[in-house]
Amino acid sequence: MTDAALARSIAEEAGRLLLSIRHSGATGRALGDAGDRAANTLILDRLRAARPGEFILSEESEDDPARCSARRCWVVDPLDGTAEYAAGRGDWAVHVGLSIDGVPAAGAVALPARGLVFDTEACAAAPPARVPPRIVVSRTRPPAEAVLLAERLGGELVPMGSAGAKAMAVVMGEADIYIHAGGQYAWDNCAPAAVALAAGLHVSRLDGTPLTYNRRETWLPDLLICSPAVAGTILAVLAEGGEG
Structure with missing residues (x-):
């Protein structure tokens, strides 16, 4: 396989498994703790x-x-969006990613409440970005960088739960830009990035540099996922905002 x-x-x-646990009482x-534990054990x-x-x-x-000395390392978030899962919402995900030489090389993101699974082998090309985006x-905490982008590009901010749900919204064309600042961990975005x-x-950091994985430090400060056609414009706006 x-x-x-x-x-x-x-x-x-x-x-x-997580869907079945939701009906356990x-x-x-x-509920969130039970889901985290059970999904982690299974994965x-x-x-x-x-x-x-x-x-x-x-x-x-x-x-x-x-693990830092290995070329291959699986990066897993058994339940991304525990709060959304426990609250009965649909915007939570399961992440199973693989880093090879620090690159998010393979993986899958499941959106179980929607009956959807995306993987790096069978993923369709994302549709073109819309204008306005x-x-x-x-x-709970939309970043100032997203507010800046919305102002400059005439875009609309769409609040959503887990990182996997947000990234897959861009993959499906339900959204056009996913921007995060304030920090995530490797397991939050390795599979979605792949x-x-x-x-x-x-897919990059907010300064345009690549995301790298399987480092000793698991913290990743920021993330941008968007169409390549608009990436240059977005990065320029963010750079100007940072200078200001």
Whole structure:
């Protein structure tokens, strides 16, 4: 099985498990915690069985710094958007990504509440960006950079939950730009970045530099996903805003 097919199969199975746990009677934080634990156990078990000896960096497991010396490292968020999941919303995701030499090379993102799974092998090309653009941002803390873009480009801010849900909105053409500032972790965006790249989208830091993974530091300060056709304009606006 290819890496992408494996990631898809595991993300899909974890999504089904998470949907079933929603009907277990747990609510609120207890539901989120139960989902995190169960999905993490399933994903780790499946990856260890299929790719024995390979490193896994998961939000829900203790980190092994020895992974930094390996070319391949799986980067996993068993339940991205725990708050949305626990609240009964649909904008949460399962991330199973693979970093090879620091690059988000393969992976899958499942949106179980919508019955959707995207992977790097079978992902269709993202549609062209619209004008004015729809800009997906955090539900709770839209970054100043997104507000600046909306003002300069005449765009509309669209609040949404998990990073995976926002990235896949751009992949599907439901949104045109995903911008995040204020920090994420590697597991928040490795699989979404891999899928977005496979869909032909621009993926970078807000200064235009590439995202790199499997570093000792798991913190990633910012992220931009958009059509390559508008990436130059967006990066220029952000650079001007930073200088101002």
